[in-house]
Amino acid sequence: MDKKDKIIEAALKLFVENGFHGTATSKIAQEAGVANGTLFQYFKTKDELVMALYVSVKENMAEYIEKNTAKSDNVKEVMKSQFLSSLFWALDNVVKFKFIQQFHTSPYIGKVEQDVIQNQVMPHLSLIQNGIDKGLIKNLPVDFVFSLISSQTFGVYQYLTSKPFTKVQQHDTIEQTFDLLWDMIT
Amino acid sequence: MDKKDKIIEAALKLFVENGFHGTATSKIAQEAGVANGTLFQYFKTKDELVMALYVSVKENMAEYIEKNTAKSDNVKEVMKSQFLSSLFWALDNVVKFKFIQQFHTSPYIGKVEQDVIQNQVMPHLSLIQNGIDKGLIKNLPVDFVFSLISSQTFGVYQYLTSKPFTKVQQHDTIEQTFDLLWDMIT
């Protein structure tokens, strides 16, 4: 594993543990096992490191979901597979998911370019629009429906990480939530 | 307005603008128009200030919701009034609400004592349990239902602050969301 990845990994761990503040670049370098100066060879500033970390984590998540999305034109099936895989990824990558949450509610989020966000959300909005056009999903604003689904995902995650559950319980709860969600929007 | 309130107000503004990191105590004192040392007369440490700010904002929100909660034994009515007033408060106090979100996803949340959180959540859990006992709400784990409602609140907030809406549109969307939510859990 090369130094850049080691730095990213160390930063992720420390940011979630101590916040963006409270994490000195020197501590990141130390945790990564590289010299202070090496960090700045890969990332010009601390902010650049934070942004790069966000992009890296988001790509990682998107890749997983993409791979596990049902290849079908059945809207419900596609949506369910996305809902499930989002949650599976989150539960398997708690630290990364915490970082995303932390980043989203921090002032850094304002520095992410609008079209990058747009590109990530677009496929989901299209899928919802598709469902509405087919008369499956209620005729509500697409991004309103998207907000509901996103927050629902977040809600189940919160619940499932608040107590110790078995894999089976987690799976069942996720399936059950999707059914509730689907009933709500159709 | 006394110095303590001015400090809290300044801290709130700067924390949301620049994060907990990136906000120096000296900057807070400056923004509040008090001397550096005065800040430490009211709050022994920066952490104590952050915690006090959280408690203050939470109390402010709880007070508002309490005042606007329907005095009735009709579960739906009570729940609806709480859902609405939560969102009205959030939309009227965007900065404070952002601070709460930032705090909740930061490592600071771990420093809030468990029984304080418990006390805040308890009344809501009782209400849900009440609804389940009466056979109104589906027989699901209480805190699961609570998670769903909380995240739904958050979702509508996200949607309503992402675009410019009129007061009427906001009100309608909130009412509509509650109906969807109620259908989902009953």
Added chain:
DNA sequence: TACCTTTGCGACTGATTAGTCAATTATAAA
């Protein structure tokens, strides 16, 4: 007036910060 207490002040400090840079080491090509 005199006396006491509370409140506020801001210059100060030791520690820590993000970021630099000249020197060193590894890599690879000739």
Added chain:
DNA sequence: TTTATAATTGACTAATCAGTCGCAAAGGTA
């Protein structure tokens, strides 16, 4: 082996940080 290039180092710096402290002002009481 020699030479050129790239990667890595850690001591260093100027700036900034949270927090301190001795002193002054304000306010209350008699």
